[in-house]
Amino acid sequence: MLNSHFCAQVSETPLFSLDDVTVKFGKTVALNQLSGTIPAGMHVGLIGPNGSGKTTLMRALYGAVKPNRGRIKLVGEPLDSLQPHEIATKIALVPQNQIVPQRVKVIDEVLLGRIPFLSAFATYSHSDYDLAAKALDTVGLTGVREKYSDQLSGGERQRTVIARALTQDTNCVLLDEPTNHLDIFYQHKVLSLLRRLAPNVVTVLHDINLAAKYCDWLLMLDHGKVFASGKPHEVLTESNIEHVYGVQATTIHHEGKLQYCFSVNNDKEKS
Template sequence: MEIKIDNLDVSLGNKKIINALNFIVNPGELLGIIGPNGSGKSTLLKTIYRVLKPDNGAIFFDGINIKERSYRETARQISVVAQHNDFSFDFTVENVVIMGRAPHKSILERNSREDYLMAADALKRVGLDGYEDRHFNTLSGGERQRVILARALVQNTDALILDEPTNHLDIKYQLQLMSLVKSTKCTTIAAIHDLNIAAMYCDRIVVLKDGRIKGIGTPENIFTSEMIKDIYGVKAEIFRTDKGEIHIFFSSARI
């Protein structure tokens, strides 16, 4: 699925957070969104998955303005892994994952055997095989994040929206999660805090600062010492291996 962001402005209260953004995410592409805190990453993602409404501009899924679709139809097209996932009720892990099937069902339709098999398979894919009967609110932050990814997988959409997906995860599960996302071949937009993770997995990078695009391109083109100093205010050295892999090393020296 192609996602097009067309001249998008978004405000929170009286403050404009997103300013005239324009970019296209190609079908099957993993696009990373990077930038310092307050740059507008989460606001942009929430607007794409329709928690927030734009002041101006539009968002298109495969050429169709999302305003022309119901929220239920949108949920059949994109699934979301958000930063914070808390429930007022103490659902089991299986209950949480199988919620991903809701957009595909009528209001009174019951879960099928296939739904439960899909949930079990998704949990296995995120390394939580056998967790079905565990209570979600008893899990660690990293385990919760993997459960929410499993829910997104069973939603069976053409696109994924990920807001800081590797938060709370140790390095093993950071790599596992990003590899799994990459393997889905879904069109993916991911706000990523860790620049090395972004360099490893993203096809292209959008750099945000103060709600505006400061750069867009491949990791090879985007990740330079000059860019990192300009955007984050820190010194960094960029190394490339013989295989073309990018590694970013930050300096502890004062600028």
């Protein structure tokens, strides 16, 4: 049964709380009366098919989309009471679509993560440069710090943006499809590092196997509602996957984690 209410009792103060959140674009309802919490201190994955509301929910969590109805709170504080620069000191963002800067050195782009913390006319400090250098080392880009952004591969570009978010040094990192342009090695490297480095991580993922391996908690969205929430093994059941994604899943166990093989029943159309 579809469920627009989800809750995780893992912390007295959740990372995000949502009360009757509805988002519409014209006549299209992207999010439909969501109420509940996103837990703190975890790597939370937002999963679901295209059009299920994942990116809209992500954008609402950092204030880029204003709900038509309802309210979102960040660690108990109403999100709509915060100015954009205040949100940027609390939440670092890795968006899905990047604007590639022209002739900007990698180190300078990564340092942009410190902008929310600078006062007017201030320059970067030694600690700012240290944070940027550490972030570049974390994502494996120390060797290209003096290159220009337009000289990078797609995977290097994505890791540069992740390094900028890490340089922001916030308690919360939101990532919208961060593994899109990464090869297999860096898909796993980045997700494993994020799980250890950031206290709170919320990630939109299309890959169910990556979500099962690296996330502590999942929200499975379908048609603008949360269909299921909980630990990966609770959410990623074969019946849930078939209902939401329209594919048949076979569960396997690998290194203590659930992983899935998929097949399509050509005689059955996804509803």
